[in-house]
Amino acid sequence: MTEVLASRSFRGPAAEYAIEAVHNDLDSLWLDVPFVNDIDQMTFTTAVIESASNIVQHAQPAGEREVELGVETTVQPALLQARVSAYHAKPPFGPMEAALPREDAESGRGLALIEALVTTVTFERQDGTNTWVLSRTSSED
């Protein structure tokens, strides 16, 4: 069985304040696992906030219920993982390929940034929930 050394879980309406709450969760998570190096903390935090922001900005409700954001982050030996979910949401639309836009574009860099920051990104859809699973293998100091 995989040993979970520390974890945080957030679920709430997909609204702006959720981004600050998730960021505060991550900051407190790193205090529990000081052996995770600064680079891993920095890159993983950035990837999780990018994914959560993408949901807050773009997820559309599938029905009458509002979209909720869920972020479950776990630290395992040599592995950081986050499940970033949009509950009660339509399937995502539009290109999911990560390509950088023109240099004067003011948006469209999020997916490319996420892919550059983590080891793997996978997408799952089940029971009206879109989930991005971000994994980063811890680097050595």
Place this chain on the structure above:
Amino acid sequence: MEFSYEVKDTYAEVKADGRLNMVSAPKLREFVTDVIAGGSNRIVVNLEHTAFMDSSGLGALIGCLKAARQAGGDLRIAAVQPQVNMVLKLTSMDKVLTAYPTAGEAFSND
């Protein structure tokens, strides 16, 4: 995030302290637009106390850069911290948003 600005001899220095994310990015854009409207078109954004920036924050800086250039000036960034530097490099925007060690050096050779 907290914003402040100070008009210097040859430029206006904007400080953006905190997290530059999807919440604060539109506020930075509005703040800098107001500084430009006030008559300053050479802007230095001092990122010394910007601990975090995501792609929304980066988009806001690009929008501010375009606004400064449209006003006949330029926008430069200073005192970039490691996380912000990482985002600039991974998106290749370090070539577009010129970073200087300190705000005072940003326009010192112009």
